[in-house]
Amino acid sequence: MTTEIGTVHEVTAGDCADCYYIDTGMYDTPEYGAVYIVDDDRPAVVETGLGTNHELILEALAELGIDREELAAIAVTHIHLDHAGGAGYLAEACPNADVYVPSPGAGLLVDPTRLVEGTKAAVGDQWEFYVEPKPIVKDRIVELEDGDVVDLGTHELRVHEAPGHAFHQVVFEDPANDAVFTGDAAGIWVPETEEIRETSPPSDFHLEQCLEDVETLKAIDPDVLLYTHFGPREVGDDAADALEAYATVLEEWVATVAEKRAELEDDAAVIDYFAGSEEMADVWGERKAGAEAAMNARGVLGYLDERD
Template sequence: MAPGDVHEVDIDGCADCYYVDTGMYDTERYGAAYVLDADRPAVVESGIGTNHEYVLEALDELGIERAELAAIAVTHIHLDHAGGAGFLAEACPNADVYVPGVAAGLLVEPDRLVDGTKAAVGDQWEFYVEPEPLDDERIVEIDDGDEIDLGDHTLEVYGAPGHAFHQVVFYDPDMDAMFTGDAAGIWVPEREEIKETSPPNDFDLEGCLADLEMIREVDPDVLCYTHFGPREVSDDLEAALAEYESVLTEWVESVEEKRVELDDDEAVVDHFAETASLPGAWNDRKIRAEAAMNTRGVLEYLDQRD
């Protein structure tokens, strides 16, 4: 699958659902946006703004007129999920933009969001574009318990604030599928492996574990990861969630132990960046950058916890 390619979610029950590789960070199979070809068509997640035309071209390929798009829904405002929302809204004039209400204003006036993103991602900022500010009249604020009505599909909204205080996930009961944002980790399909995501500065381990318990209770058959792609879990949801619990808990423990050993946070970041490895997936630069960012997030979490 190459950036810009559109694929059907080819899992029993997932009618009308497609995903496109957005080529995020010049890395294949890292960032996805989903298209629901519903009575009221929707895009779930919007990428970082760079290559937002891939999402628009996906609508064209699926025969969805841009004026027909009814909803652009983002799980949270981190720019790898919401950075393209303003561009898509500009091109799709009748689409409402569904954003977790606690942070929606940061997409209307994104300066602070941009500054925080630059601090978190470092030199990866070169892969971003400045987000297009959203008109607040286009925004529909959402929170836990809300629903997005798409006619023959519904997206139920569940709060999932462990990864970021402003994160939600979307559950489509008609497909028995959940759009997980970052609540269920990063799925690496080439390796059939789940990886941690713990960026600064909102990561909270206990909150992430609570989010996994929420997913257990909803009990979806399909997890649609933003990073990356759909995964059928009808026979092994518990195993998938337990694996991420272990990965995340052990990751935090390893950073904490290395901090005690080295007694220098920058040395801790350097250690995990230099030793990071993911053969067969992503690229070396992205692997190292991801490790460094996740390490900083854990270090901030440890400071707040203690």
């Protein structure tokens, strides 16, 4: 079933309860960017999208009967703007919500100047799909460390450090739902084709740490993976296999980029080669598929430079 942008969907995977998600239409691409809502004693929004369609999140809260003043938590797995770009907008609209942010990146949401500069360098002309993030008053931010717990009532968000994709990334375990909000630690899930894809953007991607993050997720052993990109996926007793499949995807992707670099001996040509790939064009459209591949290739090239 294809989701409709802005429509509230209940997460029915596994034994999940009180959890909903919407497609924010990120990059004008269906089934690429999800935002989750946990309807509990202390309601929470998990992930916030680019900020461009933040009003869809507010409309979803209203549809679920959650007043803006009742929202207690806005939690982001990391500060990349496809995850945290809407946090300032939601904080402004929901005055009683704390913004829960991994500690290493919290300052960049208070003053997002360097975050915007880095994002523009990473995404290139995709910046047109973004809006300038709103700075968040420091007093509204709760900095998260590994092992912290955000109490929502029946549900809680247990914080697990997962810095392979970005040094400021965590994942949130919801034990009551036997689920994990994966951020980008478990890759990109493509519901249409039921395949897992790599995500390796510059400048923090680190293969070995990503593989350690997969081990972290395997140790949690969730029944349901709640991907920001995209949607809920029930893995049941096969969680370890599903996560190991992502480890394999990452290792093969890095090897492929390294081989192409050795062949072409020119990084610009390597990036152009992958940008011209048609592999995901039928799912995401040519523009987004090409931009995604180019960005991921740049991340791997930077990792290879650091490694070597």
